[in-house]
Amino acid sequence: MVTIAVDAMGGDNAPDAVVRGAAEASLSTDSEVLLVGDEKRITELLGQVRHDPERIRVHGASQAIPMDCKPREALEAMPDSSLVVATRLVAAEGHADALVSAGNTGAVILACATAFKCIPGVRRTALAAVIPTERRRGKKQDPFTLLLDAGATLRVSADDLVGFAMMGAAYASIVSKNDKPRIALLSNGTEPTKGTPEIVAAHQTLVGVEGIDFIGNVEGIDIPRGKADVIVCDGFTGNITLKMLEGVSQTVTNLARYAYRRKVSWKLAMWLLSSGIKRIKEITDWQQYGGAPILGFDRLCIKAHGRSGPRAIRNAIKVAERCVKQDLAGRIETHVAAAQRHQ
Amino acid sequence: MVTIAVDAMGGDNAPDAVVRGAAEASLSTDSEVLLVGDEKRITELLGQVRHDPERIRVHGASQAIPMDCKPREALEAMPDSSLVVATRLVAAEGHADALVSAGNTGAVILACATAFKCIPGVRRTALAAVIPTERRRGKKQDPFTLLLDAGATLRVSADDLVGFAMMGAAYASIVSKNDKPRIALLSNGTEPTKGTPEIVAAHQTLVGVEGIDFIGNVEGIDIPRGKADVIVCDGFTGNITLKMLEGVSQTVTNLARYAYRRKVSWKLAMWLLSSGIKRIKEITDWQQYGGAPILGFDRLCIKAHGRSGPRAIRNAIKVAERCVKQDLAGRIETHVAAAQRHQ
Numbered sequence: 001m002v003t004i005a006v007d008a009m010g011g012d013n014a015p016d017a018v019v020r021g022a023a024e025a026s027l028s029t030d031s032e033v034l035l036v037g038d039e040k041r042i043t044e045l046l047g048q049v050r051h052d053p054e055r056i057r058v059h060g061a062s063q064a065i066p067m068d069c070k071p072r073e074a075l076e077a078m079p080d081s082s083l084v085v086a087t088r089l090v091a092a093e094g095h096a097d098a099l100v101s102a103g104n105t106g107a108v109i110l111a112c113a114t115a116f117k118c119i120p121g122v123r124r125t126a127l128a129a130v131i132p133t134e135r136r137r138g139k140k141q142d143p144f145t146l147l148l149d150a151g152a153t154l155r156v157s158a159d160d161l162v163g164f165a166m167m168g169a170a171y172a173s174i175v176s177k178n179d180k181p182r183i184a185l186l187s188n189g190t191e192p193t194k195g196t197p198e199i200v201a202a203h204q205t206l207v208g209v210e211g212i213d214f215i216g217n218v219e220g221i222d223i224p225r226g227k228a229d230v231i232v233c234d235g236f237t238g239n240i241t242l243k244m245l246e247g248v249s250q251t252v253t254n255l256a257r258y259a260y261r262r263k264v265s266w267k268l269a270m271w272l273l274s275s276g277i278k279r280i281k282e283i284t285d286w287q288q289y290g291g292a293p294i295l296g297f298d299r300l301c302i303k304a305h306g307r308s309g310p311r312a313i314r315n316a317i318k319v320a321e322r323c324v325k326q327d328l329a330g331r332i333e334t335h336v337a338a339a340q341r342h343q
Numbered sequence: 344m345v346t347i348a349v350d351a352m353g354g355d356n357a358p359d360a361v362v363r364g365a366a367e368a369s370l371s372t373d374s375e376v377l378l379v380g381d382e383k384r385i386t387e388l389l390g391q392v393r394h395d396p397e398r399i400r401v402h403g404a405s406q407a408i409p410m411d412c413k414p415r416e417a418l419e420a421m422p423d424s425s426l427v428v429a430t431r432l433v434a435a436e437g438h439a440d441a442l443v444s445a446g447n448t449g450a451v452i453l454a455c456a457t458a459f460k461c462i463p464g465v466r467r468t469a470l471a472a473v474i475p476t477e478r479r480r481g482k483k484q485d486p487f488t489l490l491l492d493a494g495a496t497l498r499v500s501a502d503d504l505v506g507f508a509m510m511g512a513a514y515a516s517i518v519s520k521n522d523k524p525r526i527a528l529l530s531n532g533t534e535p536t537k538g539t540p541e542i543v544a545a546h547q548t549l550v551g552v553e554g555i556d557f558i559g560n561v562e563g564i565d566i567p568r569g570k571a572d573v574i575v576c577d578g579f580t581g582n583i584t585l586k587m588l589e590g591v592s593q594t595v596t597n598l599a600r601y602a603y604r605r606k607v608s609w610k611l612a613m614w615l616l617s618s619g620i621k622r623i624k625e626i627t628d629w630q631q632y633g634g635a636p637i638l639g640f641d642r643l644c645i646k647a648h649g650r651s652g653p654r655a656i657r658n659a660i661k662v663a664e665r666c667v668k669q670d671l672a673g674r675i676e677t678h679v680a681a682a683q684r685h686q
Binding site: 134151154155186188195196219220221222223224225233235236237239240241242243244245246247248250251252254262263265266268269270271272273276 | 477494497498529531538539562563564565566567568576578579580582583584585586587588589590591593594595597605606608609611612613615616619
């Protein structure tokens, strides 16, 4: 049986939302969930919700890393925090197979880097983010594109970009049930000569790699269109891209709210549109995707959104389970080795 | 009197839209417009529209550079193209003071770089783009943020970023009638330590420069919010950012169209919202802004959008006129010198 360690104290709504999400997962998956954190509080919360006691265990950790911490300082000051204890349990063979945390992103990445090892052949790990797009893809018909790196590495070499592409391909094939995801490099033009020297060199390598569907460069305009299933870039560009999408979505929400309040006719219009808006929200809802994987370590970590509710946590646990069962680490190793033959 | 040279053959709708825009400008500004291109065709078109013949002259040029050209090859092959002739007229003292072109962006930048000189102290010129935001600013209450570099220089040094900031400040102060525009660096975090080494160093310099309102780093999420009036980044990031905004806006339009066709109730809703949508279109309409300035040359060039209609061309001519009258080049020189005392 697969065991997923869950950092019960990480996230804006922890531990309540995390415990509830784990309880839901215990009823709908084959995995065992290991909830790490304040034993008394977790047990109390579990007493209030339906769950399968055969599939949930609690592991005590006396400290909790706050969301607005400085990662390095926090990890050093709190060796018995739920995050540090959970990563240790995952790192030590036999205790747990993967980690789910909705805690501070920097702290989660650093805790993984401290406790886990890189997969042979992986030079640099990456945080992959999930972006809703216009297009549906894979057997699951999901509308998401995977973008990596989303902020772990500001500057990258050509080999790093190639590694990100191969890791993203391995992950997308499992999670979106998409055998041959379309992989692209994000650049300032679609021609192979466009972009920084690193992008141009990565392009040359990826063209020659067999077994993947490399579609070349995509531009910013292709991101919301969903032209690629996996978009590869450096962490600086990934960060700006993701945050701008968040800003645009907030602006659209603000405009809709304004329209709703401003005029009776606009209010009526928004009401008439509500079924459509609900549908857009459903297909673009990040909570159904669970979270952002940190790719490249021998153990998988799914970084759930800080604002995750129970559903996002449950889905993150499910995604982690699927990746363990389908040997994501092994697939990444094979993929990366295939690319290295061309470098 | 200020003379603005206009590349009559550049743009998707040239020469018709360009000649019409110039005709409108001749009736509403104090400048003289010098239309450069196919004399016969321009004269014919002018005969069909209201214009002030005292304020429009035509200068013949036998060739026209196509929109989908390769810039370097096209410029070399067409020494008598409207673009090349127009830049030459602007470069030679006394013929014209500034250039407006809606032609191929790469060709326009290259033609300027060939014919014009850099302002003393300017190391690198930049293409500045205009982004609609939620916030209104300046005496004109316009909702636009200036983003530079928008794609001229993929990789920049710290000094380049500082130069872009100072040039953007000078331009925004004239065009948005905003005495002290808020200047920011685009980065992956608001703290002064966040970003590439170039961004961190540029931040340190800009903090010490007097006479500007440097508000520090902004993140991607702050772009649509309009937190800054001038946003500074390298050309790669600027290109991705702009094109992604274009993509998102297309996606929103597609969704609205889909809603309109899908259900009678949604159609009614879109009709009820139409006054609001019109208002959003009005305040975010790039045509009112005229175009993107190329900053740093001793002569100004306004690169109008390829799809420009007459109104965009007229506004680009007006913006160019205002910049010449208010000595943009002199202001940039002063601004850049102020920053260099701190580098």
